[in-house]
Amino acid sequence: EPEVTQTPSHQVTQMGQEVILRCVPISNHLYFYWYRQILGQKVEFLVSFYNNEISEKSEIFDDQFSVERPDGSNFTLKIRSTKLEDSAMYFCASSELAGGRDTQYFGPGTRLTVL
Amino acid sequence: AQKITQTQPGMFVQEKEAVTLDCTYDTSDQSYGLFWYKQPSSGEMIFLIYQGSYDEQNATEGRYSLNFQKARKSANLVISASQLGDSAMYFCAMILYQAGTALIFGKGTTLSVSS
Numbered sequence: 001e002p003e004v005t006q007t008p009s010h011q012v013t014q015m016g017q018e019v020i021l022r023c024v025p026i027s028n029h030l031y032f033y034w035y036r037q038i039l040g041q042k043v044e045f046l047v048s049f050y051n052n053e054i055s056e057k058s059e060i061f062d063d064q065f066s067v068e069r070p071d072g073s074n075f076t077l078k079i080r081s082t083k084l085e086d087s088a089m090y091f092c093a094s095s096e097l098a099g100g101r102d103t104q105y106f107g108p109g110t111r112l113t114v115l
Numbered sequence: 116a117q118k119i120t121q122t123q124p125g126m127f128v129q130e131k132e133a134v135t136l137d138c139t140y141d142t143s144d145q146s147y148g149l150f151w152y153k154q155p156s157s158g159e160m161i162f163l164i165y166q167g168s169y170d171e172q173n174a175t176e177g178r179y180s181l182n183f184q185k186a187r188k189s190a191n192l193v194i195s196a197s198q199l200g201d202s203a204m205y206f207c208a209m210i211l212y213q214a215g216t217a218l219i220f221g222k223g224t225t226l227s228v229s230s
């Protein structure tokens with residue numbers, strides 16, 4: 001069964017450093033998403049992406065964040081200058097269509113630790 | 116504001132028993148979807164079941180069923196014949212089709228199944 005994959009599974013970085021989290025969405029899916037889950041808290045939407053542009057973003061997704069589809073398979077989340085409060089599990093998700101009856105399928109997550 | 120409420124931080128059940136995990140939602144939108152996801156201790160988010168606001172019948176997927184009571188704005192997950200592998204965090208989520216692509220999550224319920 002097709003699945004969303006994410007690398008790395010765990011990333012440790014120093015405050016102020018840039019990190020890139022990578023995702024390979026399900027191959028026939030057209031909509032991509034990033035969510036984050038701070039330890040012990042609920043999952044929060046960051047951004048959705050379609051046709052090589054952002055279709056929606058939350059208040060959390062400020063100028064330090066960016067997303068990109070650098071090639072036909074990868075979808076990345078870049079955090080330019082990490083802060084301690086960026087420590088969280090970051091989930092990539094994809095769906096065949098936006099909203100509708102179409103389910104967002106999540107990857108296994110990348111646990112980001114900022115020291 | 117649109118939100119999802121899961122009032123049970125933890126639930127305990129014996130193997131082979133049925134369990135109901137509560138979820139209430141708050142929206143004035145007429146067109147929305149409701150989802151349940153399972154998050155085992157390994158961290159991934161696994162889609163379980165979906166219910167659309169216009170669906171007249173309750174959704175079922177194997178041992179999972181969604182008890183959808185639209186007037187009460189509740190979307191409870193029922194797991195029949197619990198198994199040890201059902202021990203996990205369970206999240207209820209909502210999408211508002213007119214508003215965009217973001218899933219709105221509840222805080223989750225931890226289910227523990229014992230033998």
